[in-house]
Amino acid sequence: MNDLSRRRFLQGVLAATTVPLWARLTPAWSADSPGRPDAHLLVIFLAGGNDGLNTVVPIGDPAYPRMRPKTGLRADEVLPIGGGLALHGSLTGLRSRWGAGELAVIQGVGPTVADLSHFSATETWETASPTREFRTGWLGRYLDASADRSRGPVRAVGIGPVMPRMLSGGGDPAITVRSLSDLQYVDHGRVDGDARHEAFELLAASGRAEGPMIEQVRAAQRRAIEVVAPISAANAGNTNEPGAAKTVAQLFGAGLGTEIGFVTISGFDTHAVQRGAHGYRLAELDSMIANFFAEARRLAVDDRSAVLVLSEFGRRVPENGSDGTDHGHGGTALVVGPPVRGGVYGNPPDLGALVDGNVPVTMDVRSLYASVLEQHLAADAEPILGGSFSTLPLFS
Amino acid sequence: MVATPRGDIAHLFNRAAFGARSGDLHTYSEAGFEAALEDLLSGVPNGAVVGTSAPVAVAMPMSTMEEGAKQLRDVQKSWVKVMVKTQAPLAERMVLFLADHFSTVWAPGDHIGSEALAAQQSLLRRQALGNFRSICQGLLSDVALGCFLDNDVNLLGAPNENLARELLELFLLGHGWYTETDVRELARAFTGYELRRQSNGSWKLVWDVRRHDDGPKTILGRTGRFTPLEALDVVLDHPQASRHLASCLVAHFVRPDPPSDLVEDVGANLRATGWELIPALRMVFMSQQFRADPASRQALVKSPAEWVVGAMRALKRTEFGSAAGWVQDLGQSLFRPPNVGGWTPNEGWLSAGALIARYNVASRLAAMHVNRPSKGLPAGFDVAAWMDAFGITDLTPATRAGLDHYLTRMAGRHVNTQTSGVITLLLASPEFSVA
Numbered sequence: 001m002n003d004l005s006r007r008r009f010l011q012g013v014l015a016a017t018t019v020p021l022w023a024r025l026t027p028a029w030s031a032d033s034p035g036r037p038d039a040h041l042l043v044i045f046l047a048g049g050n051d052g053l054n055t056v057v058p059i060g061d062p063a064y065p066r067m068r069p070k071t072g073l074r075a076d077e078v079l080p081i082g083g084g085l086a087l088h089g090s091l092t093g094l095r096s097r098w099g100a101g102e103l104a105v106i107q108g109v110g111p112t113v114a115d116l117s118h119f120s121a122t123e124t125w126e127t128a129s130p131t132r133e134f135r136t137g138w139l140g141r142y143l144d145a146s147a148d149r150s151r152g153p154v155r156a157v158g159i160g161p162v163m164p165r166m167l168s169g170g171g172d173p174a175i176t177v178r179s180l181s182d183l184q185y186v187d188h189g190r191v192d193g194d195a196r197h198e199a200f201e202l203l204a205a206s207g208r209a210e211g212p213m214i215e216q217v218r219a220a221q222r223r224a225i226e227v228v229a230p231i232s233a234a235n236a237g238n239t240n241e242p243g244a245a246k247t248v249a250q251l252f253g254a255g256l257g258t259e260i261g262f263v264t265i266s267g268f269d270t271h272a273v274q275r276g277a278h279g280y281r282l283a284e285l286d287s288m289i290a291n292f293f294a295e296a297r298r299l300a301v302d303d304r305s306a307v308l309v310l311s312e313f314g315r316r317v318p319e320n321g322s323d324g325t326d327h328g329h330g331g332t333a334l335v336v337g338p339p340v341r342g343g344v345y346g347n348p349p350d351l352g353a354l355v356d357g358n359v360p361v362t363m364d365v366r367s368l369y370a371s372v373l374e375q376h377l378a379a380d381a382e383p384i385l386g387g388s389f390s391t392l393p394l395f396s
Numbered sequence: 397m398v399a400t401p402r403g404d405i406a407h408l409f410n411r412a413a414f415g416a417r418s419g420d421l422h423t424y425s426e427a428g429f430e431a432a433l434e435d436l437l438s439g440v441p442n443g444a445v446v447g448t449s450a451p452v453a454v455a456m457p458m459s460t461m462e463e464g465a466k467q468l469r470d471v472q473k474s475w476v477k478v479m480v481k482t483q484a485p486l487a488e489r490m491v492l493f494l495a496d497h498f499s500t501v502w503a504p505g506d507h508i509g510s511e512a513l514a515a516q517q518s519l520l521r522r523q524a525l526g527n528f529r530s531i532c533q534g535l536l537s538d539v540a541l542g543c544f545l546d547n548d549v550n551l552l553g554a555p556n557e558n559l560a561r562e563l564l565e566l567f568l569l570g571h572g573w574y575t576e577t578d579v580r581e582l583a584r585a586f587t588g589y590e591l592r593r594q595s596n597g598s599w600k601l602v603w604d605v606r607r608h609d610d611g612p613k614t615i616l617g618r619t620g621r622f623t624p625l626e627a628l629d630v631v632l633d634h635p636q637a638s639r640h641l642a643s644c645l646v647a648h649f650v651r652p653d654p655p656s657d658l659v660e661d662v663g664a665n666l667r668a669t670g671w672e673l674i675p676a677l678r679m680v681f682m683s684q685q686f687r688a689d690p691a692s693r694q695a696l697v698k699s700p701a702e703w704v705v706g707a708m709r710a711l712k713r714t715e716f717g718s719a720a721g722w723v724q725d726l727g728q729s730l731f732r733p734p735n736v737g738g739w740t741p742n743e744g745w746l747s748a749g750a751l752i753a754r755y756n757v758a759s760r761l762a763a764m765h766v767n768r769p770s771k772g773l774p775a776g777f778d779v780a781a782w783m784d785a786f787g788i789t790d791l792t793p794a795t796r797a798g799l800d801h802y803l804t805r806m807a808g809r810h811v812n813t814q815t816s817g818v819i820t821l822l823l824a825s826p827e828f829s830v831a
Contacts, residue, residue, distance in 0.1 A: 047735065116576065117565050119737050161727035162734070162744045175748045178727075182749030186756040187763075192817050195805040199821055200755060203798030207826075214694050217746060217826040218794065224748035266735065271546045271558040321554020322546060327561070356576065 036151075039339070039376050040252040040305040042245070042261040042292055043139070043166065044285065045125075048269030049118065050311035051278055051325055052332030053349060053359070055091075056105050060084025063351035071274045071319045081105075083344060090283040093290040094336065101342035104335040104394050108346045108362035110313055114355070116327040118269070121312040126165040128366050128385055138369055139260055140169025141384045142377060147171050152257015153230050159244040164262040173209075173220070174260070175227055180235035180247055183228050201225050230256050245292035253299025259377070263288065268311060272322040285309065289336055302338060306376055306395070309334035316357045317349075330359035333368055339376060341396045364389060371395070399425045403789045405432060407693060410831035411649050412436045412681055413485035415706035416787030418773060433681050437674055439484025441491075441521045445474045447514030467510040468502070469720065472730045475517065476723060477716040479705040490524035490673065491517065492701060493648055495730075498535060498567060499738035500544045502731045508599055512540040513731050528641060528671040529632055532568070536624050537589070542601045545736070548591040552609045555583035562736050568631050570640045574616065581613040585627035632671070639663040645680055651695040652742055655685045694830040697742045700726030702831065703754065707761055707823055710786050712770035718760070725753045758823035762816040777803070777814040779822070788827045795825045 054071065057078050058064050065072050078086035079095040085105075087095050097103040111124040124130050128138035136144075143155055156174035158164040167174035177183055187193050204225055207218030234254040242250065248261030265288065267281045289307055296302035314331035330349065349359040366389040370381040375395035382388050405424045409416035413436060416424075424432040448467060482488045495517070502513055519534045535541050542548050545559035560582035564574040588608030589601050603624060610621050615630050622630060631637060642662035646654035658680070665676050686692055698706065700723045708719050723730060727750040733739050765773070774781035779799055783791070791799070799821055806814050822828060 116561070116579075117571055118735065119565075120571055158747070161729075161747065161750065162740050163747050177747065177749035179749075182725075183752050185752070185759075187759040187820075190813075192802070192806050192809065192813050195802050196759075196817055196820060198805070199798040199802035199817075200824060201798075202801055203795050203821065203825060205797075206794045212694060213697060213742070214792065214826045214830045216743070217697060217751075217829050220746035220748070221751050221826065224751040227748060228752065269558075269735075271556055272549045320556045321551035322549035322556045324546070324549075324556065326557045 036255060037257060037259040038304060038378065040259055040261070040296075040301055041139075041372065041376060042248050042252075042263065042305065042307045044288060044307060044309045045164075045166075045262070045264045046268045046281070046285065046309065046311035047118075047122075047264050047266045048311075049121075049313045049315055049327055050268040050281075050331065051270060051274065052107070052311075052314035052330070053317060054274075054278060055088050055282065055334075056081075056107065056332050056344075057086045057088065058084060058349060058351065059086040061351055067317050067351060068319055070323050071325060081344075085344065085348070088279065088282050090279045091286045093286045094334070097289075097336050098342060102337055102340050103342050104340050104345060104392075105343070106333040106335070106345045106363065106368055106392070106394075107348055108330040108359060109333050109365060109368055110329060110331050110361040110363075112361050112364050114329045114358065114361070116313065116329070118312055118327075123165070125310055125312055125365055128369050133386055136170065137164070137166035137168045138384060139166050139262075140174070142373060142379055143167070143174070143260070144169040144171045145384055146377075146379060152255070153227050154251060154256040154258050156260035156262070157248060157251050157258055158262045159247060160264055164264070167260065167262055173223060174262075175223075175231070177231075179241050180231050180238070180250075181241065183224065183231040184235075185228070230254075242295075243291060245288040246295045249292050249295035249299065249301070249305075252296060252305060253301045270315070270324050271320065271326060272324040274319075274324040293337070304339065306335060306337035306339050306372075308372060309336070314359055317351060317354055317359060318357050328358040329355070330361040335372070335394055339395050341393055345392045345394070367391060368394075400429045400432075401425070403693075404429055404687065406787050406789045407687075408432055408436075408681065409485075409787055410698075411686075411696075412489060412677075414479065414489070414702055414709050415831075417710050418785045421784060421787065421789065429687070430682075433678065436486040437525065437678060439482075439487050439525070441478075441482065441484045441487045441524065443478035443481060444521065445471060445478060445514045445517040447471050447474075447510035447512070464503075468731065469717075471510040471513050472723070473717050473720040474514075475730050476701070476705065476708075476720045479701065480708045480713070480716065480719065484525075486677070487521070487524040489702075490677075491520050492699075493645075494520045494524065494531065496733065496738040497644060498531075498541060499733045499736050500541050500731070501733055501735065502540060502544070508539055508543055510731075511598055512538075512543070516540045523673075525674050525677070526672075528666070528673055530671075532628055532632065533625060536586075536628060537601045537603065539591070539599050539601050542589060543591065547586055547589050548601060550583060550587050550589065552587045552607055555580070555587055555609070557583045559583070560586055564631065566737060568637050568640060569634065570636065570643075573634075573636045573640075578615055581615050582627055582631070584609045584611070585613050585615065585622045586624050588624065635663075635667075638666040638671075642666060642676070645676065646685075648741070649677075649680050650683070650686045651692045655689075658683050658685045696831045697745045698829055698831045699739065699741065699745060700724075700728035700750070701730065703829065704757065706787075707758070707828075711761055711765050711819075712773065713761065713764060715764065722753075722757045722760075725757065726750050727753070754829060755820070755824040758820045759816075761823060762819035765819060766812040766816045776811055777818040779803075779818055782818055782822050786822055786828055788822065788825075791825070791827060795821075795827055798825075 077089045080086040081098050115121050126137050127134045154175050156167045158176040163176040204218050204221035207222040208215050209219040244263045251258040270278050296305045315325035315328040319325050347362040366385045370389040371391040371394045373379045373381040402421045402425050406416050479488050516538050523531045546556045547559040550556040561579045588603050592602050618630050642659045643654050665679050669675050704722045
């Protein structure tokens with residue numbers, strides 16, 4: 001249905017009602033004012049608790065091989081970055097980024113109060129709210145706070161089956177898809193295809209995000225229907241499924257106003273036989289980042305794009321009896337990309353001063369977030385984080 | 397006798413079954429709510445998930461992945477078929493609940509075949525309307541869960557905390573009801589299991605006292621040389637344990653913010669009966685909070701399995717392989733929940749991609765129906781008749797407006813076209829997605 005016939009159909013159908021539904025059905029965005037944000041952020045969450053110590057390895061610390069006799073990495077399995085540190089051998093792409101001064105390593109970061117539950121720790125990373133004064137995600141609150149800058153129908157995208165909590169806020173929700181082709185009707189060619197899609201649109205027209213569950217469903221349907229056309233257009237050039245990282249880069253370059261992307265890699269809960277599994281997962285991370293930047297570069301948005309790599313916690317330093325590691329506390333975050341000022345930030349883990357076998361947290365997650373919000377996304381971090389936090393000079 | 401309102405029957409079947417089907421609303425509106433509930437509670441599961449003991453781990457990594465993916469597809473199809481065909485829908489709803497509660501993430505290509513998943517299902521199905529303590533006891537030596545949470549490598553002298561932590565946090569007590577010391581001590585009590593290959597090729601998780609840490613442990617304030625089963629009892633005897641299960645049941649079957657008075661009552665019931673599930677479920681569904689509180693009506697979003705199975709049962713379809721794929725398309729991987737916490741219910745199912753997928757599956761099912769209809773379903777496109785078939789008792793004005801628009805535009809078209817359109821729109825409506 002073209003714009004004119006769509007307008008006519010909606011006006012015809014809705015003329016009888018007193019509520020100006022038409023106004024609400026008109027997206028604020030139109031193809032005449034494509035959204036080209038100044039900055040893009042891809043968050044990659046390593047679910048399960050990434051072993052920070054085997055990601056950025058204190059290879060020069062004699063305590064390391066002593067405490068990690070089986071899971072520890074040998075000198076020939078790592079990529080040195082100087083200062084007694086080395087990247088896991090799977091991270092060849094990130095090693096190049098380090099060489100280019102585009103990789104920031106943040107050590108000892110996490111929720112300041114130790115909580116070894118996946119879910120509770122993850123929630124703190126998502127909401128940036130250790131005492132749960134916020135239930136929304138910190139990036140969702142950023143999207144709300146900058147809604148007046150909104151230029152485009154898809155400001156944030158989550159890749160996966162479930163909307164990431166980090167992107168949840170009060171405004172128009174982020175779009176969550178497993179792949180862009182999810183947002184296409186299968187029955188376009190039918191004789192009644194248009195009539196069905198109009199009816200489906202009407203059926204969802206009055207949804208509101210608050211109130212009874214049936215209205216929440218309707219609101220979510222309406223939001224989905226709204227982006228079918230722009231997402232289909234963004235996906236039109238793909239002959240194969242492009243994969244999560246490339247999909248996010250394509251949306252960043254699609255002129256839909258997409259600023260934020262969120263992707264999860266699972267499998268970091270390495271309680272047993274960690275060595276092979278962890279290397280495999282980190283290789284996945286490395287190629288995800290490389291794929292993202294390759295596509296972003298093709299679409300000329302790489303110079304404004306940064307990747308933030310997070311995980312709910314690091315792992316116990318002394319390994320367990322099953323060649324793995326149990327849940328720990330302080331972890332390692334990474335920030336990657338052309339706008340990033342490379343280097344090592346935060347206190348390096350002191351293996352002689354562990355707390356219950358864990359690396360203590362010496363940097364509040366909110367300091368990391370405040371740096372990203374203020375320096376990369378040009379936002380006022382204080383209202384979003386509910387307080388003022390010291391920042392790191394992560395972006396140039 | 398005054399007939400039970402059809403809306404009450406639809407509500408019960410949405411929660412304690414996979415939705416009311418053609419005739420259910422009429423039959424049980426006459427027979428009454430209690431008769432309907434007793435029929436559901438007395439259902440005996442009639443089917444089993446079939447797996448294979450074929451060892452997946454072979455030399456070639458690629459064929460391992462492919463074989464694993466095939467095993468996963470097969471076992472998912474098998475489960476969907478059991479749910480669609482079941483004559484004990486409440487028991488099957490409980491299997492789904494328990495599989496989510498004791499979330500076990502199978503990795504295709506892992507060294508255990510899908511036979512282990514079938515074995516876990518058989519345990520859950522046997523006890524779905526049975527005894528919760530028996531389920532927990534069985535799960536301690538369950539191959540799928542034991543391997544997923546590393547209890548097969550929880551060694552004397554060097555314990556692995558994975559199972560102990562998740563059992564306290566997720567399965568039995570809840571976050572905040574235990575200390576890190578409890579986790580470490582319970583992990584010691586759970587040592588001694590070993591995965592052994594049987595002569596028929598399948599795996600068994602065997603407890604060997606010689607591999608067990610038999611020293612004294614202090615768990616939740618009690619000290620003893622606890623074996624795994626004794627340690628399990630220590631946790632189950634904690635008053636929070638029955639409250640935790642009650643809270644999960646009420647959140648799942650009544651509403652996401654479980655009314656605390658009902659949670660207390662159901663918890664007390666579980667304690668009094670020694671963890672019997674039928675009396676607890678009867679209490680849940682007979683409660684005023686379930687039956688009479690408007691806040692409990694349409695308060696949940698159907699999970700993809702509930703939605704697909706409900707639509708398949710309503711339309712009497714047998715395309716189980718397609719259905720298993722649709723459950724996946726709607727965002728739920730059976731046997732592969734996202735993590736040990738299980739699936740994210742309600743709002744978790746409302747991603748943009750998943751909602752367009754609901755529409756698309758509705759459209760495919762409608763096309764299948766008009767091409768090859770099953771017997772005993774409405775002929776033609778009468779909206780009221782199809783609402784009855786789908787267990788929908790009322791339409792909101794917006795949904796009504798959508799249907800009216802469609803039927804007005806398509807007036808005079810072939811009956812199959814309109815039938816297909818009406819089925820698509822009703823299944824895609826928010827009315828059919830909520831429970």
